[in-house]
Amino acid sequence: MILHGYWRSTAAYRVRIALALKGVAYEHATHDLRTGAQGAADYRAINPQALVPAIEADGDVLTQSLAILEWLEERYASPALLPVGLTDRAIVRAMAATIACDIHPINNLRVLQVLRGEFGADEAAVNGWIARWIGDGFAALEVLIGRHGRGFAFGDTPTIADCCLVPQVYSAERFAVDLMPYPRLMAAAETARALPAFQAAHPDRQPDAG
Incomplete structure (x- = not known):
């Protein structure tokens, strides 16, 4: 699993927290937002919106932090990050x-x-x-x-x-x-x-x- 992010991106920070809570290992791929690195052609090929975060896993690319959080919750059930009711x-x-x-x-x-x-x-x-x-x-x-x-x-x-x-x-x-x-x-x-x-x-x- 590869997490595309940037250290000060709060959206990427959300995903890092969930990954850490669930104990999921991943590799970092950084894109410096200060220099516009997220707009490079090679990253746009991964995420056409040219935003972070994005996750590469199992041959697929996931974007948008809330969608990634929901995916992590469904794939890694414990500890649960959504209540039962x-x-x-x-x-x-x-x-x-x-x-x-x-x-x-x-x-x-x-x-x-x-x-x-x-x-x-x-x-x-x-x-x-x-x-x-x-x-x-x-x-x-x-x-x-x-x-x-x-x-x-x-x-x-x-x-x-x-x-x-x-x-x-x-x-x-x-x-x-x-x-x-x-x-x-x-x-x-x-x-x-x-x-x-x-x-x-x-x-x-x-x-x-x-």
């Missing part, structure tokens, strides 16, 4: 999608580059943009974690919600977003970050970090 599974998926579909896409590198290059946004404006959308999503998650969390974002074991939450908190901290309004969310993130699997997946511990 039908409604509970939908809640966890919604929490993960709040991050992966609503917060992250409008704050990722290619969007920020357009804000700077085509709309003339300075760094203060870009940072305000980032904080706005993280804040909207985290405010909703704070309520959901208060309802459903028992140590982790949902329940008392890690789920795909935590796989998405921890990287988004990393991004928020990187951009100095005020996280004081989200004590339940931060408590869940700290619980998850204390686990060895989450620590092993941290960007600073990746072979391409720097």
